[in-house]
Amino acid sequence: MHDAASASPSSLSVSTTATTASDRCAAAPISRIAADAYTIPTDAPEADGTFNWNSTTLVVAEVEAAGVTGLGYTYSDASVATLIRHTLADALKGEDASDIQRLWLRMQRRVRNLGRDGIAATAISALDCALWDLHAKRLNVPLVKLLGQARANVPVYGSGGFTTYTDDQMRVQLSRWVRDDGCRWVKIKIGSDPARDPGRVQCARDAIGDEAGLFVDANGAFDPKTALRFAEEFADLDVQWFEEPVSSDNLAGLAAIRCAAPPCMQVAAGEYGYTADYFRRMLEAESVDVLQADASRCGGVTGFIRAAHLADAFHVPLSAHCAPALHLHAAAAVPGLSHQEWFHDHARIESMLFDGAPRVAKGSIVPDLSRPGCGLEFKRKDAQRFATSVP
8 A cells, every 4th residue: 555645646546446336337338146045944834914924034146247146035925036036137247237217127027027016026126135235335335325315314113013913923023123122112913813913912912002103004904994993992002103904906995994993093015006097096095194114116216215205295104114124225315204113024035145234222223334225135155945947
């Protein structure tokens, strides 16, 4: 290393710096795309109002260009890896990795005849996240700085309380989030056995005390009249958020519940939004007090940012759904963010399989600005025991 006093003239120094920056911004043809699936058993049976599961499938995507590898992932079906390896890889190989918006549109067009929602959207989401990670790594900056940081930390709410849990299991989980992690809110699942729900909500309130906010999520289990009856009953326990009281496809039903629900209770939905068109229709129908968006489903970082700006234009706050490590940098950059869901299943998987996964402290998670890109490194050896064979 040269001493500053004996360094070459400043003009030479500037020229060297400019060359380095130019190299980083030079075209970087995509040379490799990989995708693998991993099925991870849950630590206990899990269920919500309309579904139950004993494992979660993680699909990890990698995009390589100019000797740098970007990482992205989604929680979906193992078939997503096949779609990435073949259909979408053909649309990306040889293209400049820094042209993220163009590549996002290219992927959308590639799945036109397959349907943009569902499996195709989750595949695009994983690749888009990998492209953003790659681009930030090539520039040697944390992704949040590349996007434009809006907040130093991202508040989280603890999310679990599955309907398969005993009251004791739920009490331990919720109290730990509030007492040990400093979460200002927690959420439980309801709807699979409605007769038990009032007692479970009372148990949750008792576990967290009066200071923390309590959310409930029916995952679309109810019809509008049943949902309104529960909304009125839960208001007495100061439930502040009712997520998907009816199916998120029922925009009119959501809007009716939103209008009739107690003033203290926000109606939230949007986690199954795959396109900007869906979010726009939900907002235009005035169906929600809070819009949810999930970068692992709605088109990655690019789609998440689009959803955030739509919500901002309608003066509706945004909440990031699940996959906290994947969302962290984008969530710290977008306007109007209320919080990030600290979903038990995903937070557990990310802490197991990703070096650099965030940890909750004082109710928030914070981007690691010492790491370029999204700050995550996949622990492939640790994950190998969960590998799922795909063609």
